[in-house]
Every structure is written in structure tokens, then in C-alpha cells.
Amino acid sequence: MRIGVVTFPGSLDDRDALRAVRIAGGTPVPLWHGDEDIKNVDAVVLPGGFSYGDYLRCGAIARFAPVMRTVTKLAGPPTQTSPGLPVLGICNGFQVLTESHLLPGALVRNEKQQFVCRDQKLRIERTSTSWTNGYGRNDEIVIPLKNGEGGFIADEATLDALEGEGQIVARYLDGNPNGSRRDIAGISNVSGTVVGLMPHPEHATEALYGPENGGTDGLAFFTSALQGVLSA
Amino acid sequence: MGRVVIDVMPKPEILDPQGKAVVGALARLGFAEFAGARQGKRFELEVEGEVDQAVLDRAREAAQTLLSNPVIEDVVAVRAASNQE
Amino acid sequence: MGRVVIDVMPKPEILDPQGKAVVGALARLGFAEFAGARQGKRFELEVEGEVDQAVLDRAREAAQTLLSNPVIEDVVAVRAASNQE
């Protein structure tokens, strides 16, 4: 399995995501924001960081990068011939996905108006996605969270629809770090191929370098993608 | 040289954490009369020459594609900057 | 209920990385006619009753103490919101 990781100007966790793919047993493929070619990868990770400085709105400028034209086209709703390219947007990548309208809602400044970095407990609520099929339903994991604009918002109808369709992938436990509506940490599209997640699974793939009590809790996001199947 | 002003505000039905923080801070500083606040963005774009309708149309297009996110924001004004501005 | 609009912009002589990012993105999207851009903030404050001079004075005070950083920003307008806004 070849998993591509896009580097935008201002991406920070791109090398970490490439490393996580390698640790999971996949073939990491660096992708460049300025290329439309995504080198035949089987899945794409949009990594964390501050693409274009995030000066306008997080992810707003990255959305228009040439590589996103291809990603948006291939990741769109499933067709007869294609189930849709699996895409995982982590943190800034999640913001790029909402700005691209591949996922609903938006991410706004943390309620406390401060950047927050901490070890965050989550519950995995949807496992029928390309990125979480390796977890058990309601598994609790601890992975790092670090964001300044991580509050997920959408209007009530959208939030209800997300709940109704089972598109909530992960929720914050033990305290909402950023004011996210309904404690949402991650969501998916209807088919489960596109997932956006605020916390950082790629930073919990090696015991020594992740959260003290979490170790490698994030690894299954990447091994899930290698399964290449959606177990419902 | 002309200047276009574009105002973008969070949609009224969307929670605005920055606005909320502003109200809180205002109250702590003794500005309790301001019971609500919302925080948006103001852009100023420069063009060669005058700001005519064609320029405003283009600016509106830029406002809607790039400068605002229609999911959470409204473009509340696109206009030529007045002289005092 | 009345509404006050406050506009805050980065001082012209101060580097505005946000504006720089906006010009770059506009150019890449084909809006090359906008050769310069600056990004500031727009606040809307709500008050009970009308926006009279006293309210505007208080709003200006709030603008200068809390809503702007006088070292790098200018308060470019403090005014009652018009009806369409």
C-alpha cells in the first residue's frame, strides 16, 4: 500500500506522518502541493501544520493548491467504479478538508482563545472508516492534541445529521479541549473514506515519543488504511 | 489607486467563540453595556485605477471564493473605500 | 437594540503577513488585479437602546483599550451600524 502525505508550504507534521506510515508497514510517498500528480497512491494524508501560515482561515489557501484538485476529484462521493480515495486530514488537514467541502462544518478558534497542547483521551465511535477499522467500537485512546483553532462547528441540522448518519468518528473524553460542538474530535464523510481528526495519531506511533499513558494508540489509524477494506 | 473594502462576519446562527471572549473581556474591563459582540474580518484590496462596478464584481467573487467560508461566514459588504478611510 | 461597528486595521507601516498571504493566494487564483491586500478586524458590539454619541465614545474607548493593539493597529472606524448591516 502506498500512502501519500502532502507537503504544503507551512506543513509541519508531514515528516511525522510519513514516518507513521512506514512504522505501520506501508510505503510512504511524499506529495507536493504544487503537483497535480499524486503518484498512484492508494490513500492520502493531509498533515498538520500551518499551511500558508493559516493567516486567512486555517486551510483556506491550501484548499486551492493544485494537489487538492486531484485529491478532491478522487475523494469525492463514491461511484460505480471507485469507492473514493481514502483521505485522512489531521488537524490542519482536517481544516483543509472542511474548507474543500469534502467534510461538513468548519473549525474555529479554541474557546479559550489559546493554543493547547495536551495528551487527549478520545472515544472511537465509528470504526467503519478507511482509517479506523482497526479499532474496536468505543475504544478509548490517548493521543496528542495541539491546536489553536480546533473547535468544530456546524449548524444544528448538520450536527444532527452527522450523529444520525453515524459520521462522528471520535469524541473528546475527560474534558473538551477547544469548545468543539458536541465534543467532536473527528468526523467522516458518509462512506467513511474521508476522515478529519483534530488530534494527532501520527504522534502516538512510537512508545517513547508519544503521550506518557498512550504509547502507540494512534498507530491503528495507519494500519487501518493498509487493510484497504471497510469492515462495517 | 483605488481601494476596495470587504467585510466578512460570522453567520449569526453560528457560535462565535472570539465574540464571546470579547464580551467577557469587555465586561471585566467595565464595558458591561456591550451585551453582545461578534468578531469578523475586514479586508482592504488595492487596485490600479478606479474602483468601478467591474472591480467590485471581481472583489465580490474573491470575497466569496477565498476571503470567506460560506459555511460559517457572510460577506456583509463589498464597497469602494471612501476618501477618509 | 443598537449595534456599533468597529474597524481595526494593521498600521500601514507594519508588516501584515496576513495581507501578504491573501495577495499571494488571490494572484494564484487569477485575481491578479488586486496588487495589495491588508487584513484587519471588524467588531460588532450590541447595546440596549440607541447608539448615541455617549455609546460611540464608550465604544471608541473599548476599541482603543481592548479591541486593538495601538502599537501595531489603528482603529479606523467606530460608527453605528446602518440598517442594512
Add this chain to the structure above:
Amino acid sequence: MKADEYEAVRKILDRRPTGSELAMYSVMWSEHCSYKSSKVHLRQFGEKTTDAMKEHLLVGIGENAGVVDIGQGWAVTFKVESHNHPSYVEPYQGAATGVGGIVRDIISMGARPVAVMDPLRFGALDHPDTHRVLPGIVAGIGGYGNCLGLPNIGGEVSFDPCYQGNPLVNALAVGTMRHEDIHLANARGNGNLVVLFGARTGGDGIGGASILASDTFTEGGPTKRPAVQVGDPFAEKVLIECCLDLFEANVVQGIQDLGAAGLSCAFSELASNGDGGMLVHLDRAPLRDSTLAPEEILMSESQERMMAVVTPEDLPGFLEITTRWDVEATVMGEVTETGRLIVLWHGETIVDVPPRSVAHDGPVYDRPYSRPEWLDARQADTPDHLPKPATDDELAALVKTMVATPNLASRNWITQQYDRYVQGNTAQAMPDDAGVLRVDEESGLGVAIATDCNQRFAALDPYTGAQLALAEAYRNVGVAGGRPLAVTDCLNFGSPEDPAVMWQFAEAVRGLADGCQQLGIPVTGGNVSLYNQTGSTAIHPTPVVGVLGVLDDVARRTPSGWRADGAQLFLLGT
């Protein structure tokens, strides 16, 4: 610039200096750039470094940052610098640009920046000034460092009324590279090109050199100049990646960051460290503000800029990389063999000087110093007269009081605003005594770094206080599992014109140099920050010391605190 300094310039040039020359000399001969008050003392760091201590030293004092060999072909560079005054004026931007500046020093050595640390000092926690500066400073360090993707692996926070009106913002950066990637700031090779790249030059940071404010600029009357600088961390992040690609492509002969004194510093240091000659066209510099006069362009401290020396054959490759990163690059001129730094402005010569005289031959002051008389009283004021807790309850109450004091309470409010995970190599950060980073993924080779200083000890006895700071940082690296290899320091003091302060400074340097000699590790670089005082009241002497150590395998690091129930506690030492 003082009258005698002006006379010295006249003598060097054997004529009246031009406005631009005056601008260059005045900024480069400032305390900040020339170390004119501290130089005579700092020499000890070199003099007391034995050959044995240099064993691991690849680049020593005098370059942008020192470089240490950590084995297996890897090298580490690290340095701490101050940004105290700007952070007082505009806390967020001052602190942010402080991080930006030290990170550029690290890049200019050829290294990838891999972490930052931030030793901070504030006034009393309940003082209004602290409320004004602390949140902004912390947000600024976080805002800039987080956006660069540099994990923050430690630092210090300490509160003392002596810092009211003089908060200290010291920023340390660490970078790693292979031995063969080390780059130096010199302009060699007749005909090689001098390339300015990165952000455009604006009017930032010119106010610092006030001499020029009045006479030189009246005609045409330029305009308002910014009172503070605003950082653009995104531009710097792109600059980092761009530089790393340039190093990898091997298209850079020499490189220098632009910091204090801007182009004046970059031109004169590159030239004087190289073959000694350079010819540049100042009007080619891309500007953010077209009204800038040449003097201002020479002095501007605009952030996020670098200067490289490139052979003509390498230029296309160089420009290909800068274009890929969307970084503006301009050939300003070339290296010459004339021994002169010549700056042209639309064809007219506005500077013609021996570069060494600007960069290295600035004034040196051996300022008078003397032990202050009040020190005896301060030293005699021992804690013996304080009541001691007599009962268990009193002891318990005292412990509670102590853990709740600002200087001992949790630093979480601050540290949780910093990303400690980015890059995926942080094995230890807050709240551990030393930050620990993996350098080599294969072998687990890594480094441990700690910064320390107890200014209260230094206020009682600067010689011993500096040594205690060194010893504490050394121990913190040691307990984390690191073998200490090198020292960097940021010497924050009051006015050197006060003989008591100067004495504190002299003693602290002597103490640090002696301590380093005893421990057998060299000072590889650092920074001096003077004039930290309000009126005639100086801050406590604050010699912040950073120690770097190596771990052959970071898996064997030792975190602080106990992990398992039933562990036994031992007290070691005296």
C-alpha cells in the same frame, strides 16, 4: 555614536564618513552588536578553554552558533539569545521575533532546527505589568515556534519584582546536521555572488539607531517608521525548508542570517570573514516600503531574511530552489579582492570601507567595576532569623504555601501553549529537568539540554551564582542520562556604566569560565543583554546557562518523578 567613536571612524576612513557609512558603523558598533563593554571579559571563555575541552568542538565562539560533535557523523548546534526589550514594548511580537532570530542563527550554520527552549523572567505575578506582558510573551513564543514546527522542550519561568519593567525573554534553539553540512558565514572566492533572499526589507527596527533620526533624513522626509516588528513565522518556516534544500543541493558557499543591524551586519561580517572584499548594489534590495533611504535599508532589521554566497555556476540551481519555495532571491553583488566593502546606490558609491573595521574592530571598553558596598549587608541577611516550622501541622502548612507560590507552582498554563510533539523526536520535555531529543532514528542517538539560573544566588554572589547555574544545568542533563558536552549562555545584566553592575558581570563571566574549566566543557556561544534596568535599579544578575549533553540511545533516558509504587528513594551527594 559617541564623539570619540566618530573620530575613530574618521581616522579609519581618513575622511568624513558618508551618511550610509555612519549608519553602518553606528549600528555595528552598538553595544548589542559589538559587545564593546563585555568583550574584555568574554575573552576568558576562549582563554580558559583547553585543548582537551575542545575535543568535541567543531565550531567555536565567533560564528553564528557553536557546533558540537555528538558522534556517528552527527553534529549539533545550539545557542541562547535575549529579546528582552522588544518583548517589554510589544510582548507578543517581541517574543515571537526573538524565537525567529535565534532560529535563523541555527539555520545559518547549515543545520535543521529541531527544538526551542525559553528561559523567562517576570516581575511579581500579581503586578499589573506582569499581567500585561506574560500572556503576550508566552503566546508569542508559542505562536512563532509552533508555526515553525519546532517542539518546545523546556525553559524556565521565574518571578521576581526586580523584573518589573524588565522582563527577560531568552530563547534557545537547537539544530542538527551531518558534519559535512556545516556552513560558515564567510564570503570567499572572487566573483562569487552575494544573494539576499527571504522577506522584503521594510522600515522595521530602525528606530534603534537614533543618531540618524534628525539630520540625515530630512530631505524628502520619509515617513513613519514602525515602532515594532511583526514576525511572519510562515515566511520563516518556508525559509528553513528552502535553506535545507539549498544545503542539500550544495549550492551555498557561505551563509549569514539577517538579525541585528540587518544588511550592515551581513555585508560586513561576510566580507570580513572571507576574502575581505565585496561590491553590492543596494538599490537592488526588494523593498516593502519604497520610500526607504539607503541608510535605512542598511540598518533595517526586517525579519525572515538570509544572505548567501553562491558561485555563478550554482546560481541557476540556487534560484530553482528558491522559486520552488516561492522565496524571493536577489543577487546584490559579488565578492571581490579589493579588501573594501563597497556599496552602490543607483551607481553611486555610498559606502567604501574596510569591512573588518565595521564588523570586528569596533570600540572596546574596559569599564570600571567595583564590588558594591551593599553586598555585605545583603550577604549578611541570612535566613537564620526566619521562624522555622515547629510542629508537623506547621510544616504541612508551609509545604502547602510553598507549592502554591508562583515560583514553585505548575508551569502548565504556559507549557500547554507550546507544541512539544512536532517532529516526533521529543523523548522528554516539560516537566522534566532536561529536554531530550532523538537525533538519529536508526541508532537512537540523541541530546539532552537544560537551561538554568537562580538569580537570587547570583544576586548574593555573581561568581558562585553563575557556577551554580552551570552546575544545575549540568546536573539536569546528567540526571536525564546525558553526557554533558557544551555550554551556551545568555548574560542578562543591568547597565554596564554602573560599576556595581559591571562588577557583577565580570564576576559572573569569571565564575562561568572557571566552572566550565573545572567541568571540562566549553562555552560555544551565547549572548549578552545589558541595560536591563529601570532608572538606577538593575535587575538581579541573571546569567542563564544552557548545557547540552549526548545520549547514545535516548531509550535509556531517565525521566524525573517516580513511575512505580514501591520504588526506593535515595539521596545522593552532600
